[in-house]
Amino acid sequence: MTEPIRFSLNGCAVEARCRADMTVLEWLRLEALLRGTKEGCAEGDCGACSVLLKRPDPRGRSAFQAANSCIMLMGQLDGASLVTVEGLAAMRTGAQSGHPVQLAMEENGSSQCGFCTPGIVSALAGLLDRQSGSEDADHTLAEDDIHDALAGNLCRCTGYRPIVEAACAAASQQIAPLPDHPVGSPNAVTGEDSSQMLHPATLDELLALLRQHTDATLLAGGTDISLDVAHARARWERVISTRNVTELRNISENADVLTLGAAVTWQEALPFVAEHWPSFATLIRRFGSTQIRSMGTVAGNLATSSPIGDGAPALLALGASLRLASSQDERTLPLDDFFLDYRKNALRPGEIIKAIHIPLTGSELDERRHAAFRVYKLSKRYDQDISTVCGAFSLAFEGDRVAGARIAFGGMAATPMRCTAAADALLGKPLDGATISAAKAAIAGTFKPMSDMRGSAAYRAMAAANLVDRLAHDLSGETVEVMAL
């Protein structure tokens, strides 16, 4: 039986009978006639469509997060709570109606044309909601937190200063909880007969469904695949969501390995990654935007197998492996062997990524041995951009000599790729001028990158090789990134 999609909308329980693959933005504007939420791009990049979303979580930690309604499907709302700019406007702050962010933005001259404004209000309300709910009550909002929250919201008019100021002003206010009316966990099959979303709760169920419906679309966060729907290029009869599969939501860690379940989002992975690899954590903070990171999964990033995906170079350099599962069997595959060709990977029909294993190597092994990990993303814009080149370096040192090296690049070939020649050039040597030159030559010899709108082949080749220089300067303690100033 196909059930209607049940969720909380601005604090009221609603049941929507609609195609599961309809975008939330379309539904809000055309069905619910809530037209405060805008479409600026329909590709997840401008933030005008931002809404606040809280999804049920078997791990029991859920909070409102800003998300892009233009690439979110109605089926994904099942069991969730949604707040739009209209819902925020209905809140009360003292004697006035509206969320503190709305009042502060109104007073601060934070809107000009106003078209980006509802999305910005949502993004900032999400930030302040997390902030006021955070256990770390002393944590005061830094400007960087605001930039993190706004990385997915473009404003063409204001130059942002009055928006950032309004966020600071609102942060000092008492903020009421966002309107919510929890509706319980999703039904198994929701939407309409012509377009359903299936919500398996266990791995076995998921694998069985995949075997049964070989034509179904497998969906994690949808931040890659749902772009086809947003651009009216695809319509899906049956979508299978990994989101509620308990096993896939796990994050676990022991002395040797960090395991990320396949339905773990970038946002959820971030604190665990930050513990071990601060440089990787910095990369994740630049990955898409808050909106994208709260939906997009690490596994989805690998399964998409884009040559410019940001997860792959870091995970290749760290020596990650994948646990793959199908209704027949499970197997473990080193990530090294996963990417086969342009957007082709080693997944077999009916097989999914179950988890990602990242080996842990302490950064200070002992007096003489230490490890270093760096990943550098080069793009035209610092925030929410796709890499022109992404280079990851995992080195082990004995004294001043390189005792182990794994180096990988994105944006340099048809797949994310390791550069063993460069690693070999470093082995057994100190990171001096001659070694660096040898490694750079190895990179130049390995890759024949292409030219596109993000950069020419010549730029990619030169910048990728120069990252070895950067690494050496970085490890010597020099400030090497413009954003660090």
Added chain:
Amino acid sequence: MNIQSKPPVAAQKLDAETRIVGHDHVHDSASRHVRGQAVYIDDMPDLPGTLHCAPVLSNVAHGKILNIDFDKARASEGVVDVLLASDIPGKNEVAPIFADEPFLAEGKVEHVGQIVGLVVADTLAHALQAARKVVVDIEELTPCFDEAEAFEAQSRTLPDQHLKRGDAQQAIEAAARRLTGRVKMGGQDHFYLEAHTAHAFPGEAGDMTVWSSTQHPTEVQVHVAMLLGVKSHKVDVKCRRMGGAFGGKESQATIIAGLAALAAHATGQPCRFRMRRDDDMAATGKRHGYTINYDVGFDETGRIHGLKVEALAHSGHVADLTGPVIARTLTHLDNCYHIEHADFLGFAAKTNTVSNTAFRGFGGPQGMVAIEAIIDDIARSLGRDAQDIRAANYYGAETGSETPYGQSVFVGDELAHDNPLRNVIERVTSNARWDEKRTQIEAFNAKRGVLRKGLAMMPVKFGISFNLTTLNQGGALVHVYMDGSVHLNHGGTEMGQGLNTKVAQVVAEVFGIPLGDVQITPSDTGKVPNTSATAASSGSDLNGMAAFNAASEIKARMLDVACEHFDAMPSDIDFRDGQVVCGDRSISFGTLAKYCWMKRISLSAEGFYATPKIHWDGKTMKGRPFFYFTYGAAVAEVVIDTLTGENRCLSVDIVQDCGKSLNPVIDLGQIEGAFVQGMGWLTCEELWWDEKGRLRTVGPSTYKIPGSRDVPPVFNVELLENRPNPEETVYRSKAVGEPPLMLSIAVWLALRDAVSSLSGHRLAAALDAPATPERVLFAVEDMKERAGELI
């Protein structure tokens, strides 16, 4: 004498102490913006039977249309109609100036993204799906994508423009020093957050009402009428607000609105045409990229003796507004510098790319980038600081104060006593602590690290008025109702710049009533006719003054009644705080309005304004095109990464002359927003075409405008105080929409400075715009090669 305009307003009224004008008032729609209650065109409720449009775009850059097969599209789900050029009842003509641009391609296509047809369907999704099913069979012809190539081939969209004074060739040859060079700069997408949208409602007897997200309702009206083969009175065009425009909705909105009207005409049903972002970016024009060649003669002090420039504008496939854009480039090539012998050629290169159009600054920024690059190159060649070269050339008593086109720069005693150019420059260098910064940066760079810093100052002089004198007119319609509330309509359009707020302030000021008692209403060709585009920063100058005239006229009539009522002289009566006061007696403004009605006095007036003093001869390129100049200056500090080319602006200080600002908080917003937008143009925003001429940066995932973290962490903006406009503008204010965009050239100059620092500032950086990481890295590599041992 200008017979059209009302008797000139008494100057003292404009100089009077003000209560509402000159104070901070947030945007009139702010409370609705933040709550999602501001209604944009796509938010308007649908009438039953509303249809949706999607364009069919050419995927070939240049070719002959052999056949258009739309059978599949016609049969596609939900499709009501597929419209081609042959379905146009009137003229297939959308060009704003020359008759060279069709609404729908006919016989040939001249760029990828050109609109060939329009699918009309019950939903937008159905229209989009069907549009992909139209097969356009095209015989490909050789395309041209580059302005320099078009110049070689002498392929242009309109006649060359030539601005000349003296004998540049001779002056260059006679000068002690000479440099030649070339600077290239890319175009820019407007990236208004609201893509082009229109909604057309067919009426009875061939009437058509079009809601259009347009800066130019009159142009939409005129072209819709031509398209439908009716006269203008059949068409009413309205716009309450746009979700950003920046020039991108000056002529381009007409295309979308016209097609929506065509669909409504053909189907007899209301039709909505909202462009998807990718279609919008492929099919509508952008800022002109330019290649600028120069030949300059100067002396050892850096004083320019003669300058020859070839400014090759990337016009695109048709002229659109390229003519006036080039005129503004040529009239802003001087920026703040006196150039005695000038020879500026403007060439409109015909290329097989989308036709470029108006964009904040309108050619001015490109001219200024060029002259500043020239100053920079001169400075490096002389081993001097660029500031010295600027100082040697500023307009002033020692150099000269007449522009190459014959307009005197200074007004009244500005030159002798209160040079506005000097004011902004002195103020900004002192605010920025220029010398201290220079020293710190030298010390930082002396560490020879991976990161290097740069510093630069950018002065701006920008001419206010449309170059074409005719366009400098504004209109307004004001009604006072019997309860004293006021209905305001004017010929300008609101795109976020706060024009409605400013004009409402003017009206509230005249009547002495609270701002909230003035109702702002949608721009409407049926209320104020024959308007100019809201462009050229002129919105509040023209429409504010027109509204001032309308309100003043009504007030004069009301004053008569008040005199009678109080039995007093006009000078004894004051309109303030919603009251009409005479000594210790008063009545409310509403009561007075009621009295006027009872006495059968009209409480409605139209106001008109035509900018005085200006004239321009487009053929000789001489005259006084600008009513006045505004001034500004910025100092920017940047850092570059010499390994990757990544770069960032660390601090900026700005001083901007807004005259006596009508609304400082709104002007501040314009300054900050324009600066960041300009910074985007010159750094991260890159339009990229593939070898087939397909623009591949058609969405925010590939076209990167600045985000919040890109805003310089130190961002100080000061409005120059106590500088009432010496000309009689509305309350002595100055225009602010465009000028601050050019302040961002400071960032680009500072990046060149950082690259040049690798040669000890001996060599000029070979850095074009936009200064993407790639261009910066290549400029660094080039500098290292040329500077050799210096590093």
